[in-house]
Amino acid sequence: MNLRELAVKDMKSQNVKDWGLPIELMDPDGTWYTTDNETGETLKAVQILYDYRKLNPDTGEEITVHEPIVTIARSSLARVPVPGEKWIVKMPTETSESATLETRVINKARSIEGGKSLGFVRLYPGSVEQS
């Protein structure tokens, strides 16, 4: 295994161990993913961030937004989300493995990012309400 492959492997293993929180994903076909495709253990995100950001829209006024970011190792997923697809993400909104998972959505409003350089995909879950 060369250094690049080792970096991808370590990115997942070290971060899941120190920062990982459980998540559940549902793909556009209605299939739930709750276990890690590589290890068979509970599916965990490499990192979940819950920061607030301040933005300056065209009016010049600042709007504070809550922006959760979910980073997942590609090797953890049997199917990797691609831009344009609609997915459901159930994620904890507290930094605890025992926190209740809340439903968020991935859709075209905010595209998926992340790449294969270190083998991860970055999701920007959006709020959803009952229609």
Next chain:
Amino acid sequence: MMKFREIKAAYTTLLDSQSSGNFDVIGYQRQSKSSNEFSKLVTPYYYSGDFPKSSTGIYGSNVEHNVTLMVELSVSVKAQMDLTVINDPSATSTERAAAITAMQDGAALADQALDELFDLVFQITMDPRNAYFGLSGNYFADRFIENFQKDSPLPQGEEVILTGRFQLTCSCEEELGGETGTAGTAYDTTVNIEDDQGNNAGASGTLGG
């Protein structure tokens, strides 16, 4: 108080009273606001004024004032879908797939929401019955919405945030109140003849017949 302040206050009150719960109104610019504390927000404020130079303005008691109010519209929208299917453990993958396919994109809903908000505000503002925003007639004239501009959705955030704005113009005459005078020293001008020994004041007579 100058009239532009009363015009702005009256317009804010008008929007608030006729919103019917469809949107919130804030009559001033805030330093910042949180995306999850509002869904539809209207923010009118005095933006600029133009004072054409004239002799009556320089030497007289009235100054013409072309008022511009800026009205900012903001919506904060979530995606919508049938969550009961997603949260139902007995739902099939086909049912879940149908629910997720039917999900309404937050950006599309935000675009629609801002159009609806502008529609509501425009109708209230330009209604002929509201020509003077509830103030007495001839208070100001020619209120008009000259343009509307929609911004791009904010690139970040759990909710989709979309903003827009329009300028509302009107014209009025600002009255100059002048300076209030200071009362001078009062003097008693009553004539008080205390002693008329020489009968100099004379006696009242009777007109002859």
